[in-house]
Every structure is written in structure tokens, then in C-alpha cells.
Amino acid sequence: MPLPLIRHVRAFVVRGGGADYHDQGEGHWIDDHIATPMSRYPEYRQSRQSFGINILGTLVVEIEAADGTIGFAVTTGGEPACFIVEKHLARFLEGRDPADYEKIWDQMYFSTQYYGRKGLVINAISGVDLALWDLLGKLRQEPVYKLLGGNVREELQFYATGARPDLAKEMGFIGGKLPLHHGPAEGLEGLHKNIAALTEMRSRVGDDFWLMLDCWMSLDLDYATRLAHRAWEEAGLKWIEEALSPDDYWGYAALKKNVPRGLLVTTGEHEATRWGFRMLMDMECCDIIQPDVGWCGGVTELIKIANYADSKGVMMVPHGSSVYSYHFVITRHNSPFAEFLMMHPGPSEVVPMFAPQLLGEPVPVNGRIRASALDKPGFGVELNPDIPLHRPYTH
Ligand SMILES: C[C@H](O)[C@H](O)CC(=O)C(=O)O
Numbered sequence: 129m130p131l132p133l134i135r136h137v138r139a140f141v142v143r144g145g146g147a148d149y150h151d152q153g154e155g156h157w158i159d160d161h162i163a164t165p166m167s168r169y170p171e172y173r174q175s176r177q178s179f180g181i182n183i184l185g186t187l188v189v190e191i192e193a194a195d196g197t198i199g200f201a202v203t204t205g206g207e208p209a210c211f212i213v214e215k216h217l218a219r220f221l222e223g224r225d226p227a228d229y230e231k232i233w234d235q236m237y238f239s240t241q242y243y244g245r246k247g248l249v250i251n252a253i254s255g256v257d258l259a260l261w262d263l264l265g266k267l268r269q270e271p272v273y274k275l276l277g278g279n280v281r282e283e284l285q286f287y288a289t290g291a292r293p294d295l296a297k298e299m300g301f302i303g304g305k306l307p308l309h310h311g312p313a314e315g316l317e318g319l320h321k322n323i324a325a326l327t328e329m330r331s332r333v334g335d336d337f338w339l340m341l342d343c344w345m346s347l348d349l350d351y352a353t354r355l356a357h358r359a360w361e362e363a364g365l366k367w368i369e370e371a372l373s374p375d376d377y378w379g380y381a382a383l384k385k386n387v388p389r390g391l392l393v394t395t396g397e398h399e400a401t402r403w404g405f406r407m408l409m410d411m412e413c414c415d416i417i418q419p420d421v422g423w424c425g426g427v428t429e430l431i432k433i434a435n436y437a438d439s440k441g442v443m444m445v446p447h448g449s450s451v452y453s454y455h456f457v458i459t460r461h462n463s464p465f466a467e468f469l470m471m472h473p474g475p476s477e478v479v480p481m482f483a484p485q486l487l488g489e490p491v492p493v494n495g496r497i498r499a500s501a502l503d504k505p506g507f508g509v510e511l512n513p514d515i516p517l518h519r520p521y522t523h
Pocket residue numbers: 158162289306307342344397447448467469
């Protein structure tokens with residue numbers, strides 16, 4: 129049976145957490161002296177909000193079909209992404225069949241290529257693509273993971289990202305990823321502090337629990353190499369994540385050769401599209417790629433990235449991305465576990481990753497989510513009606 133055509137596309141900005149998960153109040157672990165590329169400037173070292181990490185806010189995209197069914201998605205990109213969606217991308221959807229996601233993606237990407245390719249434009253394209261998959265699922269009355277081929281296992285298992293892997297262990301997660309606090313500009317003293325924090329956490333969690341370090345693009349090759357060796361020897365680090373600038377493919381390839389055998393190099397949350405990930409994989413930059421489903425091009429592009437990774441024997445464990453990741457990871461053998469970002473300020477409790485924007489967002493119980501928890505049409509979530517939506521542009 130033909131699907132109702134797309135009638136209208138709308139884009140909104142929302143403030144306060146959710147998909148823009150760095151947009152948190154004071155005292156949150158996610159803004160507590162975390163090493164960044166801006167840490168070389170002392171005035172921007174203590175808080176990522178000080179240099180504008182949360183300046184954009186969440187982008188909400190709604191796609192309405194002729195029968196009134198609405199698909200929606202959230203990602204980052206805020207007001208500038210609203211402009212791109214309303215003024216540029218909407219034309220490639222309105223009047224079209226929602227099942228034509230390949231052609232729609234292709235037209236969104238190539239029509240913006242002269243000012244796009246990565247970053248904000250791909251966030252906007254990802255938001256539209258995810259809203260389209262949500263709409264398709266709602267129209268077909270199937271969860272997205274069924275549209276993607278169905279689950280290859282009965283449950284998702286998670287590691288937790290946050291300041292308290294010891295608490296994450298008690299909550300049933302399989303590992304904990306800590307943010308790195310001190311970058312190269314804080315010298316040897318900072319390096320010692322980084323190692324001390326890691327070894328202290330290792331003493332709390334015991335030998336068998338995975339511990340990882342998220343370096344958020346803050347290091348240079350020499351520092352990353354030294355950190356990797358010490359963290360491996362002194363604290364049994366499992367992986368070193370996003371150590372270098374996402375543009376430094378050559379640095380990642382060298383880092384992968386430099387680290388101790390057994391320590392994994394991971395990256396990719398700020399990479400985009402099949403072409404960016406092909407660079408990472410062809411240049412043997414890492415052991416695990418970590419696309420963010422809301423930033424890499426959406427589900428339509430992730431299928432291509434994941435298939436290439438599968439053919440190369442590379443593991444793919446998406447960054448954050450909440451339900452958009454859960455519906456994908458459960459369909460893939462080369463994604464054996466998933467990330468859960470601990471958005472509780474402590475973080476001493478499991479709270480939904482994109483709270484308060486989504487309703488019905490599943491959370492890990494004992495570090496796991498059953499496939500059956502995803503059994504609702506589309507991505508299985510609703511937009512919280514109590515959140516004020518601002519629509520800065522129309523078309
Ligand atoms: C904790 C990291 O600095 C960042 O905020 C999140 C991230 O990179 C990840 O979850 O991975």
C-alpha cells in the first residue's frame with residue numbers, strides 16, 4: 129500500500145540538556161575541568177560552557193505526513209540548523225514518499241556539499257534523516273530496528289560514561305569511561321594527576337571491570353602515547369578515546385602503532401559520513417569507530433558506515449545517541465555493546481540520556497536494555513509536550 133506523502137517539515141530549538149547534553153546546570157560532572165583543545169587557554173580550562181560548548185542547543189525536527197502522522201528526532205545544531213532544515217533541506221522532502229530515504233539523503237548531502245560535508249550541516253541532515261525513519265516506522269507500525277533487519281541479540285549491554293565508574297559497576301554496567309581532566313598545557317603535574325585519578329578508580333573497581341579514558345580531542349601524539357603507556361601499565365586501561373583532533377588521521381594512525389599491544393584506540397564521534405569513516409578505517413586509525421547517529425548523517429548513512437566497518441573487521445560502538453543508537457546497535461554483530469552517557473549530575477543514578485526532551489526513553493536496568501523495550505513504532509519515543517519549542521524560521 130502506498131504511504132501518505134510528506135506534507136510538512138518543521139524545525140525547532142530547545143534549551144536545557146537533552147540531545148545537547150553539554151547544556152547542563154552548574155555542578156554537573158560533564159563540565160568539571162575536562163581536558164579539551166581549548167585547555168591551552170587557562171581562562172577556558174575549568175568549564176567547557178565558558179568557550180561555548182552548549183551555545184547551539186537541541187534541534188528538533190518534525191516531519192508530518194499527509195495523514196497527520198508525525199515523525200520527529202532530536203540532535204544538536206540549534207537555531208542555525210533550524211535555518212538549514214527549513215530554508216534548504218525541507219524542499220527535498222515535502223511532496224515525497226517517506227520511504228525514499230536514499231534519494232532524500234543524497235539530495236540533502238549533495239545540495240549542501242559546497243558549505244557542508246561535516247559538522248552543523250551534517251547534524252541538520254542527521255536530524256531530518258532520523259525524523260524520517262521515525263515517521264517511516266510510525267507509518268508502517270514497526271520499530272526502526274525491525275526496519276533495519278531485526279535484532280541479532282535479545283538485549284543491549286552498556287558501558288557507562290561519567291565521573292563514577294565505581295558506581296556504574298554497582299549499577300550493572302560492563303565498564304566505565306572517565307573524562308580526562310588535564311591536557312598537555314598542564315604539564316607533567318597534570319599527567320601525574322590524570323594517572324593518579326585512573327589508578328584510584330582502578331583500586332575502587334577491581335581488576336576485571338573495563339576502564340576507559342575519553343580525551344575529547346585534547347592531546348598531541350607525544351602526550352597521548354605517554355598517557356597510553358602509563359595508563360595501560362599502571363591502571364589496565366581498556367581504550368584511549370578521541371585523543372587527537374578529528375582531522376589528524378595521520379596522528380591517529382601513528383598513535384595506534386605507538387600504544388601497547390592490547391590497548392584499544394577509539395575515535396569518530398566528531399567524524400561524519402561514509403567518506404570520513406573510510407579515512408579512519410583505510411588509514412588504520414583506530415580499533416573501534418564511534419559514530420554519533422545524530423551527527424554522522426543519521427541512520428541512512430550509518431548503514432553504509434557500519435557495513436564498511438563490518439567488511440573491514442572493525443568494531444562500531446556509536447557515541448551516545450540514545451534511542452537512535454539502541455535501534456541500530458541491536459541489529460549489528462559488529463556492535464557488541466553500547467554507550468550509556470550518565471546524565472545525572474553526580475552521576476549516582478541512571479536517568480534517561482536525552483531527558484527531559486523525550487518521553488518513553490528506555491534506560492538500562494542492571495546495565496542492559498531488552499530488545500522488547502524497543503518494540504514501539506519508530507524510535508518508540510515521544511517529544512515531551514511540556515518542553516517549550518521555539519521555531520525561529522518558517523518556509
Ligand atoms: C565526557 C566527554 O568529555 C564528552 O562529554 C562525552 C563523550 O565524548 C563520550 O560520551 O564519548
